[in-house]
Amino acid sequence: MAKIKPFRCIRPNVDVVSRVAALPYDVYNREEAKAEVEKEPLSFLKIDRAETQFDDSVDTYDAKVYEKARETIEAMIEDKTFVADEDACYYLYELIMNGRSQTGIVACASIDDYMNNVIKKHENTREDKEIDRINHVDICNAQTGPIFLAYRATKQLNEVVDKVKQETPLYAFTSTDEITHNVWKVVAGEDNNVIEKSFADMNQIYIADGHHRCASAVKVGLKRRSENPNYTGEEEFNSFLSVLFPDEQLMIMDYNRAVKDLNGHSKEEFLKAVENKFTLTIIEDGAYAPEKKSTFGMYLDKQWYKLEAKEDLKAITDPVEGLDVSILQDYLLNPVLGIEDPRMDKRIEFIGGIRGLEELERRVNSDMEVAFAMYPTSIAELFAVADANRVMPPKSTWFEPKLRSGIFLHSLD
Structure with missing residues (x-):
């Protein structure tokens, strides 16, 4: 009541x-x-x-x-x-x-x-x-x-x-x-x-x-x-x-990520590591905005890629662990790029979707190394996390x- x-x-x-x-x-x-x-x-x-x-x-x-x-x-x-x-x-x-x-x-x-x-x-x-x-x-x-x-x-x-x-x-x-x-x-x-x-x-x-x-x-x-x-x-x-x-x-916009370096990896080593958990597709024409859950855009070295989580990640049903922001954090940002705590790590920045994909390109072309375009968290996902008395990872929603x-x-x- x-x-x-x-x-x-x-x-x-x-x-x-x-x-x-x-x-x-x-x-x-x-x-x-x-x-x-x-x-x-x-x-x-x-x-x-x-x-x-x-x-x-x-x-x-x-x-x-x-x-x-x-x-x-x-x-x-x-x-x-x-x-x-x-x-x-x-x-x-x-x-x-x-x-x-x-x-x-x-x-x-x-x-x-x-x-x-x-x-x-x-x-x-x-x-x-x-x-x-x-x-x-x-x-x-x-x-x-x-x-x-x-x-x-x-x-x-x-x-x-x-x-x-x-x-x-x-x-x-x-x-x-x-x-x-x-x-x-x-x-x-x-x-x-x-x-x-x-x-x-x-x-x-x-x-x-x-x-x-x-x-x-x-x-x-x-x-x-x-x-x-x-x-x-x-x-x-x-x-x-x-x-x-x-x-x-209500509309929740994407809350995107940019990282300053590849954690000591060469470009080739990084892409190979990403493919352990994501299917990687080169985008030939322009920027890539994710069109559905479990997909991500990635901008690296003036090239856009589509990342799609593999089936084992798509099958996660936990209301927090199944969020796209969690999947990216748990299976790429942490194990590959070494971002253990995104709240504290100064190598990662969060960029509101209101700024557009052009801002991700601008940052990677200037002071960052790689950026990730997110599919927006849904209001239903927000409700599910709150109903479970759980908390979302930082920077999950941009209203x-x-x-x-x-x-x-x-x-x-």
Whole structure:
């Protein structure tokens, strides 16, 4: 039983929403984030990455950076850049990329559901990355970036979403990367009731993206509970800002790999080793993007190859070991190229599929030796791993488009 509740939203004034909305904080390094804020002074990055408001001598994680983020939120509420809705309700958030639409329900999810595994995970988190967002949420007293959740589509929720989308949107804008963003406020009481009950009937909801932000939000909630021993469970700190999407609308892109060297092998030795577990075909014309599971593209020495896992690898049924990212890691990257721990090994880099195969070619032609184009992990595979209470290998999924921060804020008061 999932508790997905409406909330009182703090959101941008309609006149400036397109200027405020920003890509997630972890998409940028410090230099890039600072350049974005200089280019657009209203960008939410000045809150999500408040070190952009200091010179480079100030540490990114200095306490005054988080205090600056809080002060900036308060100032933007004061000057009406942000407005606070008085009623608790749900919102719809539609993103359209290259003609493909996905619409999520903006709401607050329960920290108890996270701890009880109603909200399922597929990725481990790192404490150092959590601490930054714990400080940001706690000091700002607000969650500023929504967690990307997924659920198995239902007829009832699809009908409510379709109905509300017939109304005039609250926001409608296209960002500089040509993604269209539409937002609706769900105002009818019966629609809110259907949404709440539909999620209450679900036993599983899944984190698609944002494991660190989610874990951080939960830890802030637990901290607030310890500070308020008479809490009822209904306080705002007991839930975290989310956008929930039906599985049938989501697209996972490929998350590709590039390696700096052949681990001491000559080209001929490397190709021979690859053929122990993969059928290798030279691609005569252009780049090769895998067309089905258990196939891989490989770019080496200005030549593309198709790799197809041999039958014994295709027969693996374990939800983690049978993933394409696992097969490549366990039967090529580790035994042949010596990449034992892809989380730590500096010889491997991960390249999001949004950059295209041209980026793999560019890297191999410049500073890398070999690159691998992956067939995307499916949402069904993600669900299967999470249902088994397992975790995926690092960099298994790349979701596009990215949810914007700054459109929805959830106060912990």
